Amino acid sequence: MALHAVIMAGGIGSRFWPRSRRSHPKQFLDVFGDTSLIQNTFARLQPLVASENVLVVTNADYVEKTQQHLPAVPAANILGEPVARNTAPCIALAAAKLLAEDPDATMLVLPADHLIANVQRFHTVLRVAVEAAQGDGDGPAPLVTIGIRPTHPETGYGYIQFDADGDLDGVADDGPADAPRAHEVLTFAEKPDLQTAERFLDAGDFLWNSGMFIWRADAILAAFERYLPKVHRLFAPLADAFGTDREAEAIAEAYEQSPKISIDYGIMEQSDRVLVVPGSFGWSDVGDWRAVHExxxxxxxxxxxxxxxxxxxxxxxxxxxxxxxxxxxxxxxxxxxxxxxxxxxxxxxxxxxxxxxxxxxxxxxxxxxxx
Incomplete structure (x- = not known):
């Protein structure tokens, strides 16, 4: 089983205006130091993911810029979206390509513009999540997300409620008591008001939704077929077009017909088999200038x-x-x-x-x- 990474890099970072512009959006900015956010994201994947197993999905206008920032990523692994359709079509596109190349592919999906301070802890959480995503052989493999243990009542993030008491037999639950483990997800909650965020924090069984996911490529495509069948019908057949002269045209046709929908709303909130691995590794989505200040x-x-x-x-x-x-x-x-x-x-x-x-x-x- 090879681990692949999918970096989502198609946004324009509106909350980072005036530095983030359509011609040079947030993920390509050197916000902290001399390297861009997308370069930092790529670097923290090492050594878990080989460079040739990194896939980037970005706006078609940013393909060349992505190649300049990530020269170690093969050009064929940088896919351009002709139009923005939110995260579900982006992930369907990536899953179709990976499954065509590797039937046993497990994919880590993560945004290009986040900050992670403790990479070693991040890798520990990832290893647990990758193991959990393989399933236990009883039914379909689960979809796994990474939740962040909240440090304050934040109103700018979505939340994940998890079964804090439940143990998953055989799924990363045999380490020390404070080691990361996979838990069943109970509910997803939208960005709350301050009072609700305080209640979530006090409850102790809510995590920040990081927007990072781990799953088998075949498992997520099966979830698309069940919960977003139109998206599945559009993107699954692209497997025959990748690496051919038809690739760009086929992708454009799929996006033209695709609905605009997030992976959270379209699949994660609908699925009956979702796990979360809690983590504390100095994470931020660097969502605005206030976050940069903090x-x-x-x-x-x-x-x-x-x-x-x-x-x-x-x-x-x-x-x-x-x-x-x-x-x-x-x-x-x-x-x-x-x-x-x-x-x-x-x-x-x-x-x-x-x-x-x-x-x-x-x-x-x-x-x-x-x-």
């Missing part, structure tokens, strides 16, 4: 500055200047200020999620130069 080293006043920045009587703020331009904050608290030369974002920390609304506004009013 994940960055700060001064005694809780500030983080990058570039030519002066802060006076300012606290709990993040400021980033570009091109040597002087950026000055005076008497500010809980501010996010990002300058890119042609645009400046000034936002309260608690409103960071609403930056996406700005991008929608720019799009609606034809201000494409800023997108």
């Amino acid at each position: 994940l960055s080293a700060q001064d005694d006043a809780g500030n983080r500055s990058e570039g030519n920045v002066i802060l006076k009587d300012t606290s709990r703020s993040f400021a980033r200047s570009s091109d040597g331009r002087l950026l000055v904050l005076v008497g500010m608290q809980d501010a996010l200020v990002v300058d890119t030369g042609d645009a400046v974002l000034v936002c309260h920390r608690e409103e960071a999620q609403k930056v996406k609304d700005v991008v929608d506004f720019l799009d609606l009013h034809g201000m494409a130069d800023y997108l």
Whole structure:
């Protein structure tokens, strides 16, 4: 059984505007250090996944950029989506390709733009999840997801409720008491309000939904056939087109007819055989500028500055200047200020999620130069 990885890299990172643009979206930004988020994602797969077993699904416009950022990934393993259809079609495409090449393929699916601080712990959780995804020979192999043990009542993530008391015989449950184990998933919950998030945290049997999955390629395609039959009918036949002159045309035809639906809503919330492996390895989806501030080293006043920045009587703020331009904050608290030369974002920390609304506004009013 070979382990394959599928990196989902098709998003535009709207909440990272003004740095994230359609021409150079979030996954290609060097947010933490000198390497891009997608390069960090690829690097943390080593040595569990060989480079030739890494598959990237991205926007068709980003195929060349992906090749530049990940030269070790074979060009044939970088698939371009002609249109965005959310995560279910993306995963169906990847599963069809992997199953055509390896009938025993197990696939790890993960976003391109997350941060993981403790890679060793992450690998430990992955090994447990891969074992769990093989099943016990009794019925179909399960679908496995990774849940993050919450550290605070977060309203920006979905949640997973799991059977904290149940043991799965033979499935990664023979280690130390604090070792990661697979548990049955009871429910998936949408992003909650603060009161509900506090209740989830107090309950002790809820995890953050990380958006990372592990399953056998044949198991997820069987789930598509059961729960999203139209998507299955469109993408399963692509197995005959991969590696031929028909590949791009066949993919385009499938996407043109495919519904826009997430893997969570279309399959995970419907399936009766879903497991979760809880983990604590310093995870963040780096979803907005507030997350960047929280994940960055700060001064005694809780500030983080990058570039030519002066802060006076300012606290709990993040400021980033570009091109040597002087950026000055005076008497500010809980501010996010990002300058890119042609645009400046000034936002309260608690409103960071609403930056996406700005991008929608720019799009609606034809201000494409800023997108």
